[in-house]
Amino acid sequence: MTNALNRSVTTLKLSLERDIFLRTLIRELSGTLQDVVGLEEASGFISVVGERMGTQLNQDYKSALEVSNLSRKQVADVLVDLKRRIQGDFYVIEQNNEKIVFGNRACPFGDKVLNRPAMCMMTSNVFGTIAASNLGYAKVELQQTIAQGNPGCRVIVYLKITEDAEDAEGREYFRGVESA
Known part of the structure; x- marks a missing residue:
């Protein structure tokens, strides 16, 4: 009886595999954070993870490219x-x-990102950390996001403190440190 049950369970048509499971886990974690501590605090927690991931990814790409610093063009290429x-x-x-x-x-x-704008802090922090680590400064503005219901995203990474950058809503990153 147990073998028959196991075979029937393993042949079920479920859209469940590691990728979907992990994306759903992150969605539910960010949703719980947003509900419990609010969007701003949830974004802060996710920012810490994004900064750590950005630091690791930056090192991985620099090692693979065998460079000590990425140029502006390389930063753009790496982020894409x-x-x-x-x-x-x-x-x-x-x-x-x-x-x-x-x-x-x-x-x-x-689709796990829908109504979870805190998850976009992963993009902001990874992009900001990599750009600032290599170019000295970055301010990331998430102008449009899929999480907010837009059909696509528009993300601006400012590389210099200009009037446009100062007027933009976003998070600033500096070589070695990040600030809100």
Whole structure:
């Protein structure tokens, strides 16, 4: 009887595998944080994780590229590549010495990000940490996000303190430290 039950359970048509399980876990954790401590505090907790991940990813890319520092172009390429590797669809809309503007057609969290804007702090902190670590400064503005119901994302990474950067809503990052 136990073998028959095991076979019938293992053949069930469920959309459950590690990726979906982990994305759902992160969604529920961020949702619980948002509900219990509020969006701002939840974003803060997720920011800590994003900063740590950004530091590790930055080191991984610099080691793989065999460089001690990434150039502005390499920063843009790395940010697009890391999102591609985790099934995001980021692309560069514009870049110059003052900013890099990214678009995105697919969130790595898929539909699990809907109504969970705190999860976007992963992007902000990973992008900000990598850009600031290599270029000295970054301010990340999440102008549009899939989490907020937009069809795509628009993320601006300011690389210099300019009037546009000062007027933008976002989080600032400095080489070695991050501040809200």
